[in-house]
Amino acid sequence: MPPRHSPPEALLTTLATGRGRSDRLTHTEHLPARAARYSPWPDSIRPEVVAAARAVGVEQPWAHQAEAMNLAKSGQTVVIATGTASGKSLGYLAPVLSDLLDGTEARNGRGATALYLAPTKALAADQRRRAAELAPPRVRAALYDGDTPPEEREWVRQYASYVLTNPDMLHRGILPGHARWSSFLKALRYVVVDECHSYRGVFGSHVAQVLRRLRRVCARYGSSPTFLLASATTADPAATARRLTGLPAVAVTEDASPRGPMVFGLWEPPLTENVGEHGAPVRRTATAEAAHLLTDLVERETRTVVFVRSRRAAELVALQAQDQLDRPLAGRVAAYRGGYLADERRALERDLHTGRLLGLASTSALELGVDISGLDAVLMAGYPGTRASLWQQAGRAGREAQGALAVLIARDNPLDTYLVHHPEALFAAPVEATVLDPDNPHVLAPHLCAAAAELPLTDADLELFGPSTAPLLPVLERRGLLRRRSDGSWYWTRRERAADAVDLRGSGGSPVQIVEADTGRLLGTVDAAAAHTTVHTGAVHLHQGRTYLVREFDLDNSVALVEPADPPYTTAARDITSISVLDTDTTVDWGEGRLSFGSVEVVNQVVGYLRKRISTGEIMGETKLDLPPRTLRTRAVWWTVTEDQLLDADIPLDQLPGAAHAAEHASIGLLPLFATCDRWDIGGVSVPLHPDTGLPTVFVYDGHPGGAGFAERGFQRAVQWLTATRTAIASCECERGCPSCVQSPKCGNGNDPLDKAAAVRLLDILLAGAPGVADEQNGREAPDEQETPDRPDTQDGPGTQDGPTQDGPTQDGPETSAGPETSAGREATSGPDGGAPAGS
């Protein structure tokens, strides 16, 4: 345990007692120092590798590293899921390099090879440097990505024994050209999948199928590589690793690296005098609160970084702190704007290190380019979305034994509010899982085509590609993509390259290009699915932390023309949505209520947008839009209650729409606690009387065609998920609903109707019939195998009407980024969630 009044604790106490803030600190967690546990080097690790590790200061591996090394050497698929800076790289590098070194003694000098996959090019480059430190000169490590010049590529194929690349390059380059890689693939011993928690949702599902294609091609060349994965700490990493690779996996989760003591504060900004939509009370923004705390910390000469969600917020925090500070100190606070040159980044690191700079406000972009470990304090203005990101940010604080301070400041939304009042969700065993669904037929289909183009598909491949494969092959034949020969195998029939038909990071449909109107510069893209809500004409759009106004959304050419702008408002699209059940996979009775999971069709039309004043959330006006409806077939979890239950819960019919809508909002807000998704990935619809169920129904669906696994995870963890939802609503101190509980910043219905009190009663009556939480926890975490959804005839959804008094559904499309605090830069060009390289 740290001393009772360690410096970070004293600091936190000062912050919490100043300026009438006593009730804002909702929790203090003491994370004690942890001593390192070492293990001897396994005998199977080559002495040259041990010597190289010692030369860079690693005398002995930590216990978890040694455990991973032993598992890897025994040919076991292993996932190392330990904290930031816990040396995951060494855990997989030592066995890989040992085998590669063995391979150099083969006749051709390349008796063993290994493939390393990173989600980003930058991380692969970083790992190449790390490998070079430990690799004896005979091991030839090489990058192979879009930047590798053509003349070097041939050398890599013929001579490199450790090839570092990304899943995209594997999908587009290596697998389709496997014949030219034959000698490399024949000798393939290991495949390293680094930062594998970033392979989530649709992207993760694609990567899972790419790995299956790799396994098949390897088998053709007689190799069966061992998969070594590295992950942030999540719930059940072994199940995720298994879903990703298709192989049973063992998880190494006991972190034996040392850690300094940390005091972690959870902080909730106060309610203000301001009112937002429908007169709801509004909390002070997390950024404003962060600026105050930064001011106090800098006054005490505490080196502090504030993590915010956009560049504009970074500038705001720095400016406010500078305003509040006296002159000499004001000059020691800065905003990190991103886009710095290498020397500028080094200068920044130095200034922070020496203490010339005391306060820095930054987006998480900082994580990718500047080494800022060893700070005194880290403030996080808003939950960064995943526990992995949270610990990556908090981990920047801490110097040896001195201890460090981290403070999470809640933003005004249900998830943040829940977290600052439920510390166990952050500090106890993780409940958030990395979710993906490789059986999604929309994901699988193009990979079956690509696989057939690589090597004809046979019945022997059905098991590898999963249960959706058998029904999908005849469909692909009817579409003229595959042809079955008399020997029973399936061939690719087209002249074009099958692999070009899919972009691993897209979600289907051609992405919409965001082009700066005056310069013609391409800023990036947004997924087709998100375009109507994010880049409609008049939308305020945040792109990598900068603010733009959409001048024109050209549907025909999939282009949004934008101009830099700084309007005093954000925009929120208004839409109407109908949903119909196509197929029910599973239904569970919860007393009289029912919980179901299956396939749905969602028809959504963006009909206009609201402008909301940034400072107060006040509605400044509404503009109509003329956009066509779009249809999405996807997976959903839904629940129903009966009329008798409504009577028991004392919910009259006129309160039902508001109750269901409010419960739906809060449940969407809380799902990211259990699955690594954000609001963009999921949508919801609540219907007082749904034609398919004949009952009041609340749906939560995946926002991507065919689904991505989020709704399924919600179904699996429904008791905990809906219990947390109920708690979040009930414990909010507002009277009639606010952004911290039931209001959604992106509600397609303008947050109307919402009935907070009735929502609690509705969830109570539903949960009363739910199986005990204990049963659920004892239940398997491993995802069930999924049946292929049938596709019966489409039904029309219920009629959609506006207004609070009808029986029409209230719906919430997958949420989109617009507000100054909600832009994590979700564009296709941005990095993965929490995608900073893990430590050594």
Ligand SMILES: [Zn+2]
């Ligand atoms: Zn509230």
Ligand SMILES: [Zn+2]
């Ligand atoms: Zn809504």
